[in-house]
Amino acid sequence: MSPLPSLLSYKPFQWTCPPPLSPRDFGRLRRRLVLEHFKWDPQVGDVETLARYPLIVPALTVRELFALAEALASETVAAERELLSRPDLLRRLGLPRRIRRVLSDDSALPTPAAARVIRFDFHPTPEGWRISEANSDVPGGYAESSHFSRLMAEHWPGLQPVGDPVSALADALHCHRPGRIGLLAATGYMEDQQVVACLADAFRRRGWNTAHGHPGQVEWRDGRAYLRSAGSLDAVVRFFQGEWLARLRDVARWRPFFRGGRTPIINPGAAILTESKRFPLVWDELKTPLATWRSLLPETRDPRRADWRREPTWLLKAAFGNNGDEVIDRQSTGRKSWRSAEWSARLRPGDWAAQQRFAILPVETPAGPMFPCLGVYTINGRAAGIYGRMAPKLFIDYTAVDVAVLVA
Amino acid sequence: MTRDEMFEAWAPSDRIWSNWAKPALFAQLPPVLPPDAEPAACDLSWAPRPSERVAIIVDLPGAASVHLGLALASLGYQPVPLFNASLPPGHAAAPGPTGENAAVVRLEPIVAALVRGANQLRASPLSVDAPPAFLIDADRQATHRAPLPEAFDNRSVVFVTDFPSAATLARHGITRAIVLRQQPGAIGSDLHYALQVWQQAAVRLELKALSEPGPPAILSLPRARWLTGLRHRFMELFGFRRTESGDFGGYIPHPSSG
Numbered sequence: 044m045s046p047l048p049s050l051l052s053y054k055p056f057q058w059t060c061p062p063p064l065s066p067r068d069f070g071r072l073r074r075r076l077v078l079e080h081f082k083w084d085p086q087v088g089d090v091e092t093l094a095r096y097p098l099i100v101p102a103l104t105v106r107e108l109f110a111l112a113e114a115l116a117s118e119t120v121a122a123e124r125e126l127l128s129r130p131d132l133l134r135r136l137g138l139p140r141r142i143r144r145v146l147s148d149d150s151a152l153p154t155p156a157a158a159r160v161i162r163f164d165f166h167p168t169p170e171g172w173r174i175s176e177a178n179s180d181v182p183g184g185y186a187e188s189s190h191f192s193r194l195m196a197e198h199w200p201g202l203q204p205v206g207d208p209v210s211a212l213a214d215a216l217h218c219h220r221p222g223r224i225g226l227l228a229a230t231g232y233m234e235d236q237q238v239v240a241c242l243a244d245a246f247r248r249r250g251w252n253t254a255h256g257h258p259g260q261v262e263w264r265d266g267r268a269y270l271r272s273a274g275s276l277d278a279v280v281r282f283f284q285g286e287w288l289a290r291l292r293d294v295a296r297w298r299p300f301f302r303g304g305r306t307p308i309i310n311p312g313a314a315i316l317t318e319s320k321r322f323p324l325v326w327d328e329l330k331t332p333l334a335t336w337r338s339l340l341p342e343t344r345d346p347r348r349a350d351w352r353r354e355p356t357w358l359l360k361a362a363f364g365n366n367g368d369e370v371i372d373r374q375s376t377g378r379k380s381w382r383s384a385e386w387s388a389r390l391r392p393g394d395w396a397a398q399q400r401f402a403i404l405p406v407e408t409p410a411g412p413m414f415p416c417l418g419v420y421t422i423n424g425r426a427a428g429i430y431g432r433m434a435p436k437l438f439i440d441y442t443a444v445d446v447a448v449l450v451a
Numbered sequence: 452m453t454r455d456e457m458f459e460a461w462a463p464s465d466r467i468w469s470n471w472a473k474p475a476l477f478a479q480l481p482p483v484l485p486p487d488a489e490p491a492a493c494d495l496s497w498a499p500r501p502s503e504r505v506a507i508i509v510d511l512p513g514a515a516s517v518h519l520g521l522a523l524a525s526l527g528y529q530p531v532p533l534f535n536a537s538l539p540p541g542h543a544a545a546p547g548p549t550g551e552n553a554a555v556v557r558l559e560p561i562v563a564a565l566v567r568g569a570n571q572l573r574a575s576p577l578s579v580d581a582p583p584a585f586l587i588d589a590d591r592q593a594t595h596r597a598p599l600p601e602a603f604d605n606r607s608v609v610f611v612t613d614f615p616s617a618a619t620l621a622r623h624g625i626t627r628a629i630v631l632r633q634q635p636g637a638i639g640s641d642l643h644y645a646l647q648v649w650q651q652a653a654v655r656l657e658l659k660a661l662s663e664p665g666p667p668a669i670l671s672l673p674r675a676r677w678l679t680g681l682r683h684r685f686m687e688l689f690g691f692r693r694t695e696s697g698d699f700g701g702y703i704p705h706p707s708s709g
Binding site: 081083237253254257 | 455615
């Protein structure tokens with residue numbers, strides 16, 4: 044199977060960012076977003092995290108991104124299915140041992156998906172599109188990609204938001220009769236609470252009763268999820284990373300997120316398999332064709348097979364963990380943090396991956412050149428929208444700003 | 452008053468420090484609130500005049516933080532609510548027999564004080580360059596009581612990134628900050644670290660305990676423990692905000708689950 048072409052039909056210099064909204068208009072938009080649409084962290088330190096201007100991309104660019112994302116999603120789901128039958132490969136993914144054990148136990152069926160959502164983060168490069176990662180387990184950015192884009196589009200007649208992942212996700216459950224849906228997250232953290240509040244609102248509008256809790260509060264009765272505060276659940280949204288589940292003491296409370304659960308979940312625990320930054324290290328062992336992945340992801344190696352300590356073209360990525368979706372780069376990471384990561388990667392190389400860095404083409408914006416990251420959601424294999432972020436430096440971290448991606 | 456008008460009162464769009472105001476409690480405004488308690492009388496003779504360009508961090512429990520912020524507003528400070536916590540979903544419902552629907556931290560009194568305070572703020576607008584009084588809940592980690600089983604864990608922490616940087620403060624002529632607390636004693640480790648970052652950037656810190664007479668005293672924070680510092684450096688660097696188990700404080704286990 045040959046990959047879809049990953050060349051850019053339009054270079055980023057052909058994308059446009061119009062002048063920013065007036066302070067008055069932006070102030071109103073910001074207030075609506077924070078009060079009505081669940082964006083509760085619009086300021087991080089000195090960084091205003093919402094761009095005051097949209098990013099306008101050609102329709103053809105959106106079509107090619109959507110096609111690539113759908114191809115990636117198809118390969119990803121097929122790879123997950125195959126990996127579930129290959130326990131010999133799970134260790135190489137850097138999975139916590141307790142999760143490996145549960146996923147390897149084929150006496151119980153994998154827990155079904157209520158819907159399968161993945162976000163692939165695309166970057167324009169001189170060689171064409173590249174992805175930095177797949178947010179396969181618990182992607183966020185819903186309010187920004189859906190509500191922020193829609194509110195911004197109101198100010199730009201003739202332009203449209205690129206999809207609506209919140210609505211698409213809530214609609215994806217149309218095959219289930221609305222009942223009670225549990226939204227599970229780390230309860231103390233507002234950046235997670237705002238995501239589940241956003242999704243709960245969308246489900247309620249479609250007739251679902253919503254219940255909130257922490258994953259550790261779920262009881263499983265004959266494979267059915269149950270919250271004492273709400274009763275039995277007909278579906279679950281898990282906004283809690285898979286590797287953290289295994290830190291719950293009682294295995295009976297978390298095993299059914301992976302295997303043996305009968306309540307469908309967005310996303311089931313098996314999504315952790317392709318969330319691993321070491322996923323590319325098992326590609327050659329899989330029968331699943333991964334042509335699109337191979338064409339878009341930079342070369343990735345086990346840290347023991349790359350000279351990342353001397354060669355600045357390599358980045359370090361943790362397979363999982365709190366900063367697992369971040370990069371450790373000798374040039375831009377502080378000395379102490381680099382040393383810490385360096386020791387960790389030398390002592391526990393199986394928890395890390397080395398990946399070739401790539402150059403990103405900047406976009407001209409009213410704030411100067413910015414490096415874009417276009418996160419394309421797929422829901423049940425269909426592209427559903429784009430979460431746009433831009434940063435003044437090559438890496439997307441907390442200093443990045445959310446930008447509404449619009450199309451003519 | 453709509454929640455939009457209420458938020459505008461607390462975070463006027465043309466004021467310097469409004470962007471730092473946390474919107475979560477305003478966005479979750481409950482339909483029913485307890486009456487706001489009458490503010491306790493307090494002596495503010497120690498407070499610098501706004502022209503002296505001092506930032507104040509009001510670290511008092513619950514609604515008292517809001518009440519003090521309003522008192523400082525009457526002196527010319529801009530109160531900036533930094534309550535970054537969540538009301539329990541379905542917060543109007545009464546707690547059940549096992550504590551379901553109850554929250555670990557009671558936020559309703561804070562919201563009630565914010566609602567009443569909005570009227571005061573609308574009636575007496577602040578000057579554009581009013582120095583900030585950041586309002587946080589000293590009870591945010593509820594360390595003095597055991598949470599009920601099945602309770603909604605809405606404990607929270609403050610981060611360096613909840614505040615403007617020392618450089619931003621300095622751009623507005625502020626190089627001195629006073630931490631206002633009820634009693635003298637150790638500051639919470641989360642606030643300690645945030646203030647230490649300011650201290651390292653040459654912000655002069657002072658502490659004023661309301662229980663003690665007299666002016667604020669110099670506050671010199673010792674270096675955080677190595678591990679704490681490393682963890683916070685990672686947090687600051689990467690913007691992640693979690694403990695090892697993925698959340699703050701952890702799940703409150705039901706007794707039957709051991």
